[in-house]
Amino acid sequence: MAWRYGRPALVLLIAGLAVGVPLWLVLVTSAKPQAEAIKPNLDLPEQWQPGANYDDAVAQGEMLRGLLNSLLVVVPSVLLVLILGAGAAWVFARRKSRLVSTAYALCISGLLLPPAVITIVMELRQLGLAGTRPGMIAVYTGMYLSTSIFFMTGFIRAIPMELEEAARIDGAKPFRIFVRIVLPLLRPVIATATIMVMLYAWSDIFYAFFVLGGGDRATLPLNLYKVASAQLYLNNWHLVFAYVVVMSLPMVAVFLVGQRKIVSGITSGAVK
Secondary structure: HHHHHHHHHHHHHHHHHHHHHHHHHHHHHHHHOOHHHHHOOOOOOOOOOOHHHHHHHHOOOHHHHHHHHHHHHHHHHHHHHHHHHHHHHHHHHHHOOOOHHHHHHHHHHHHHHOOOOHHHHHHHHHHHOOOOHHHHHHHHHHHHHHHHHHHHHHHHOOOOOHHHHHHHHEEEEEEEEHHHHHHHHHHHHHHHHHHHHHHHHHOOOOHHHHHHHHHHOOOOHHHHHHHHHHHHHHHHHHHHHHHHHHHHHHHHHHHHHHHHHHHHOOOHHHHH
């Protein structure tokens, strides 16, 4: 009996430590002066200076420009994933044929097949999009479109056909049916897809490094990489962790606002 209740408590304890310890390390180190942060540890700062650390991180890391660049890449990517994903999912959910089934299988294959970085970069160079924001937007859209289609297709299949048939009887065209009936019903899964794509794209450095490369178009993760690379020799870990905290705040806010929609959207799209 004791073990029956002890197992959930043990799992929660391990999960709490796995998340809480790194988070605590980041927060306390970001508030320490340089002398105390040379070797990051879990101790509280003897001298608190979070304000100066965060000011220096924002200035040295060019965070305002990085924030603008991240928004110019992430926001269009999210919109394209939602619009294209919803339209494709509606077709896949309502049309029944071998061609549609094959197209659906190809679209969701992105869930299993990892993107090839070298191939992506070569294709972008051929198209003249390497090192540009439209190229980065195209990469993010292609990467996360499969997830959006998968969840939205499952959700739309659970919507009664009678709603759309009633609208057709009233003379509504397909576009009007999609905008006025289907999209409003997709709100839970749209919220889920928005949060998931934003979280992944906002923190991405791997693909951004190869596609954008840095410079004036560098996003927040790329600027963090530059700051962290320099701090390896300067031992300014207090600035690195301060940058991490500030960069994470927008996504923390987005997650807190939409956390209720995540579980409902995932279960609706995958189970129904």
